[in-house]
Amino acid sequence: LRPASLSRFRGALLGALMGDCFGSEFEGQNSMRAATVIRTVRRMEEEDRGQGTLDFTDDTAMARSVVQSLLSNEEFDEVDMAKRFAEEYVKDPDRGYGMGVVTVFKKLLTSQSTDVFEPAREQFEGKGSYGNGAAMRVVGIPLAYPDIKDVKKFAKISGQLTHAASLGYNGAILQALAVHYALQGVPTNTFLDQLISNMEAVEGDEKSLADAKELDLVELPFTNRLKKIKEFVERGQISKDDVISELGHGIAALESVPTAIYSFLRCMTPDPDIPEEYNSLQRTIIYCLSLGGDTDTIATMAGAIAGAYYGEELVPSSWKQRCEAYEDAEKWAEELHELYSKRCQST
Ligand code: R7I
Ligand code: MG
Ligand code: MG
Numbered sequence: 001l002r003p004a005s006l007s008r009f010r011g012a013l014l015g016a017l018m019g020d021c022f023g024s025e026f027e028g029q030n031s032m033r034a035a036t037v038i039r040t041v042r043r044m045e046e047e048d049r050g051q052g053t054l055d056f057t058d059d060t061a062m063a064r065s066v067v068q069s070l071l072s073n074e075e076f077d078e079v080d081m082a083k084r085f086a087e088e089y090v091k092d093p094d095r096g097y098g099m100g101v102v103t104v105f106k107k108l109l110t111s112q113s114t115d116v117f118e119p120a121r122e123q124f125e126g127k128g129s130y131g132n133g134a135a136m137r138v139v140g141i142p143l144a145y146p147d148i149k150d151v152k153k154f155a156k157i158s159g160q161l162t163h164a165a166s167l168g169y170n171g172a173i174l175q176a177l178a179v180h181y182a183l184q185g186v187p188t189n190t191f192l193d194q195l196i197s198n199m200e201a202v203e204g205d206e207k208s209l210a211d212a213k214e215l216d217l218v219e220l221p222f223t224n225r226l227k228k229i230k231e232f233v234e235r236g237q238i239s240k241d242d243v244i245s246e247l248g249h250g251i252a253a254l255e256s257v258p259t260a261i262y263s264f265l266r267c268m269t270p271d272p273d274i275p276e277e278y279n280s281l282q283r284t285i286i287y288c289l290s291l292g293g294d295t296d297t298i299a300t301m302a303g304a305i306a307g308a309y310y311g312e313e314l315v316p317s318s319w320k321q322r323c324e325a326y327e328d329a330e331k332w333a334e335e336l337h338e339l340y341s342k343r344c345q346s347t
């Protein structure tokens with residue numbers, strides 16, 4: 001295996017951070033014209049607002065716990081990761097966490113059980129959460145593990161600490177795979193084909209099939225949306241309304257992970273609504289904000305993928321420096337790159 005460049009690692013973590021910090025200003029709104037988004041973004045990027053003035057939300061808070069757990073243990077450790085999620089929540093409970101997941105943290109903190117997956121399994125009357133919380137925070141996994149088998153395995157287990165429904169953790173697997181391939185610089189058409197063939201296998205297992213049926217969804221729901229994305233990319237000129245109605249912009253993983261992937265692919269080429277002074281990474285984030293809905297989460301996921309693909313060169317300092325704790329992202333990207341490179345040598 002050939003290690004991906006450090007620039008891509010920094011791009012991935014900074015892209016994710018910027019997506020969250022810029023995106024949270026728009027969370028829950030309706031879709032809007034890019035020009036309207038840009039007016040607000042211009043204000044947000046102004047120098048005189050000072051460094052780190054845009055706070056990150058739960059998306060980044062949890063992503064930071066994943067990264068810190070991976071770095072301090074050098075291996076995946078579910079007990080340590082669960083502890084970090086819960087302790088981070090206690091330290092700063094007002095980051096905008098999902099309504100359900102807070103119960104998991106509280107149980108993790110008080111439970112006598114040694115099974116750290118138990119609280120997640122008890123969510124939503126035993127069905128587990130299908131929210132996008134497992135996917136929004138997963139970026140550290142593909143930055144720590146070069147082997148795709150590990151990417152899938154640890155995306156799933158890290159997800160299951162809070163999201164026991166297959167639609168929740170399969171969303172995390174898909175997002176992790178997207179970052180994995182972006183890090184390798186895989187070209188557009190191959191990128192989608194790889195995601196489709198991987199997700200066909202992932203969603204073909206018994207539990208995923210049963211969960212999709214129970215929720216009255218099509219068989220292989222993520223795979224299905226990836227095929228829709230392929231059609232959209234080939235067709236071009238897709239309206240925001242069509243993106244929202246076919247792919248979604250909501251809080252469920254199925255309504256947001258495919259949308260993030262589509263936004264990345266769509267924004268590889270210029271958009272007549274977004275001025276050319278914004279590069280492809282910025283365009284990706286601006287486009288996600290213009291979709292409305294769960295903007296911080298969709299932008300953080302698309303930002304991670306696009307940042308991994310384009311690298312740090314497309315991260316403008318005027319955007320980066322507005323974000324809370326951006327220096328941590330830079331430092332941890334270096335440490336993850338070292339860990340990843342070490343693993344490349346040993347395989
Ligand atoms: O998935 P999660 O961590 O939430 C992440 C979202 C992101 O947008 C963040 O930016 C933050 O705003 O929250 O948290 P959960 O509480 O597990 O899931 C989120 C929401 O999805 C829940 O509060 C429910 O509204 C919904 N949901 C479900 N509803 C019914 N039945 C998730 N699973 C179910 C379910 O099985
Ligand atoms: Mg601040
Ligand atoms: Mg959030």
Ligand code: MG
Nearest residue numbers: 294295296297
């Ligand atoms: Mg969100």
